[in-house]
Amino acid sequence: MITAGRPATGPAMARALTVGVEEEFLLLDPATGANLPVSDRVTAALPESVRLRSRTEMRRSMMELVTGVCTEMGDVRAQLSAQRRAAADVAEAAGARLVAVGATPVAEPDVGVPSGQRYHDLADRYGPVAHDPAVCGLHVHVGVADRELAVQVCNHLQVWLPVIRALTSNSPLFLGADTGHASWRSVQLLRWPSIGPTPYFSTLRDYGRTVAELVSSRMVLDEASIYWYARLSPTYPTVEIRVGDVCTDVDDTVLVTALVRAAVATAINDIRAGLPAARPRDCLLDAANWRSAHDGLGGDLIDLRLGRPRPAWDLIDEFFATVSPALLESGDLELVLEGLNRLRDSGDGATRQRSILRGTGDIRAVLAALAAWTRAG
Template identity: 40%
Template sequence: MRTVGVEEELLLVDPETGEPRALSAAVLARATHDGADEGVFEKELYGQMLEFATHPQADMADLGAEIVRCRREAARHAGEIGCTVAALATSPLPVSPSVGKGSRYQWMAEQYGLPAQEQLVCGCHVHVCVDSDEEGVAVLDRIRPWLSVLAALSSNSPFWQGKDTAYASYRSRVWPRWPSAGPTEVFGSAERYHRLVADMVASGVILDEGMIYFDARLSQTYPTVEIRVADVCLHASTAVLVALLARGLVETAARDWRAGRAPADHSVSLLRLAAWRAARSGLTEELLHPVTMRRLPAETVVGALLEHVGDALADTGDLDHARTGCARLLDGGTGAQVQRDLLERTGSLREVVTGCARHTQE
């Protein structure tokens, strides 16, 4: 059974006002002082963000328990210095992000200008182990059209700088301003993948391989495929759902590769349209079907994803979990809908943030 790890980026906010606070360095210092697991909590580009990474897990219940524990530990460390954490992919309230110190972050600020000064967004990255780079690239080639469905399921960023954007995932519309971000063409081999990455680094537009921001990539650090399309999910249960679906996609793609089945040849242009459609409506309207690239109800497209990965999920015992989780989101709404419902009930973006901070730790 393939192991899975999750990285989550959380927003640091004032527990009373809901405003983002640039206190990541202080929170990390507190976590170190309290003896937190080494490498669990990490700094990010902006001082208003805190990242954690789980250990690789084969069992989804264990993964869920670790995500919950890490969120609560993050909240505890943040609370000791007067702030809290919220699993929000963008800040509903206006914010001026604070770029972290260090030569790497300063290079990014100077190189990319205004986007680097504005781009405070929080994602969820899922690592699924693979046996080799060759298998990993074969997986990347075959999961491309399905990633937009994961993005729709995770959508959790309807607000930006105090305004409703009309999108379910505005984070995914902001993120592509980085020059290496977005969907990729079919690579065909590990050699072609690594040659492209080397050429991109050699161009000087990006600093190093860590700035390859493809929707899915080979991890620079671990023997994994890293899927990067998801918003940070409001609820830990949604993060687990995204992780188990990601594992199902990786296993299904690897089986197709071993069986000699070719990847779909959808163009990057069509994949961008699918990503836009998922970002715009989440699960409330239509999505592009990953096979036909035609609009169909979100429920139908999510059903197609479950059918596509059904055998792999059944083999790991995750199929019922996946069906239940998808049905819950289709019926009750994603994080984006929860945020809009909070605003409708309270009339206050501050209440949206503080309410979501409570959801984060449940």
């Protein structure tokens, strides 16, 4: 469970920032690839230490596993690996595969919501949108106890979130076919009215007033159902980055977690140096996030500081250079460099899935590979 983070102060700031990771998974039928509504059975059979870090999700074919509070990427890796292996073993015993994929790849026959008043309230409020096929994300929490500072961090992160989305792109398939998008999850989620780029906020008071107005408008049930790509966690003293698809494997998740923490540390340094956040137009923010969901790492991304497309890896290299001092400070520089080089060679999760689909013509081969990647580590 993600709990309190430490405030970021002093010269060792990047190393002091705590992180916690939430990963969402699908439970799929090994024979058909369809979603299986067995999350209750799987959760109940988990070892207690893992069950206590599991969460109910909007679909009975989904499960979420979360780490504790970590300061070292080695600890993040160990917790993620142990949780994935335990859940995969239990899922297999229940006749399902645990699969780290961003969106339902084939079909979801059961789109009913789990028991619980909140899920029924969401279904009543949003109707068919609340019964869309399941999607799975990666959420990274970084401890920033000063909420005023956390608001400014969200402003500074805005230009880099499409890069994070591209690095995690892992949902090219829907209804058994290639959608042409690297992250179909990102497209599906746009039907929800409270999902999108984080608005610019001048102060914490401005942030809080806007949240209160959205709740009173009845567009959202409460603060927890405002799903901006970067937000102040309504539960923990953290900045929560929730733009990415769940990653195929632990290595990708650890890479993204290290980059997100370094981006937060870099933002804090810039804020304290008096450097203003870029303020791209809302329509350009939408365009940049759509382009990253469509192209992933295989095409262009929009540089929100310049307002024009650039080759994805040119912008990723610039992002890496920008956060490198924080990575060096936290001891994660070599880990991230190796991870980016690996992604440069292998492609994002969407590219890996497409390669198998082209080679075999069989979506079941894709899902088998995804299940193997999910539990490896």
